[in-house]
Amino acid sequence: MKKVLSLMNLSLVLGLCSLLLLNCKETDGRGSPLEPGGFGNYPRSKVPAELVGGYWQVGSFSMTQYNNYDGSYAGNANEIATGYRFVNADGDAEQYFYWTKTSTYCRDQILGYRKGTVVFDTQKKTFAFYAASGNYRRYDACGSSQTPGYGLKKAYGAEDLFPAYKAEYSNWEIVKENGKTIWRIKFEDNSKLDFTRTEEPK
Structure with a gap:
């Protein structure tokens, strides 16, 4: 009887130790969404192999080139x-955002950066980015x-x-055109966003 009780006590102690060790393990940046600089513990899925590792960027700018009163070029x-x-x-991801506006001698710029998780639904063709942390600079x-x-x-x-901010797209596809891989988002009005791969944010 004493042997049985000793074995039960030993099992109980080992079980408690295991729980404590599990709770103290490294989070790898994926633990609490409040962890500074972490990717967050939000929904995630496998990322299509063609998209892993690279920077995927889409951008637009006005066709107008803006000039100062003295004739010098001021930018778009x-x-x-x-x-x-x-x-x-x-499913760990980073998001980059760039915006700028020029008028007369004034120029505004915002550079944004967020870390979070992503979900690619390959059946419904939806994409969501769950932002967990980030920072921005304004010039x-x-x-x-x-x-x-x-x-x-x-x-x-x-x-x-x-949950206040979540980037979502639907109707995405990965296509090959002119030897390039494009992550394309198609809209109902036949317009599209073509994310193309670049080595770094530009």
């Missing part, structure tokens, strides 16, 4: 670009006058992270 009047990097096949100036906080890195607040 408006530019916007979004990009993703699928860090691994397990805005008129001539040589810069606003306070110019270029400083600021953390995104709850309103810019999941």
Whole structure:
């Protein structure tokens, strides 16, 4: 009887030790969504093999080239670009965002960066990015006058992270055109977003 009780006590102690070890293991950035700089513990799926590892970017800008009053080139009047990097096949991802607007001597820019998880539904052809952490920088100036906080890195607040913010697309496909792989999002009006691979965000 004593042997049976001793074995039961030993099993109980070993079980408790195992639970403690499991709770203390490294999270690899995927644990608590509140973990600074983590990818978050949000829904995730396998990423299509063709997309893993590279930067996928789509962007647009105005056809107007903007000039200052003295005739010097000031840049495009408006530019916007979004990009993703699928860090691994397990659903960890990064999102990049660039926006700029030029008018007279004033130029505004926002550079955004988020980390999170992604879900590719290969049956429904839907895509979702769940933002867990991130930061942005804003550059805005008129001539040589810069606003306070110019270029400083600021953390995104709850309103810019999941669940308040989630990027979603539907009707995606991966196509080969002119020797290039394109991650394409098609819309009902026949317009499309073509994400093309680049070595780094540009």
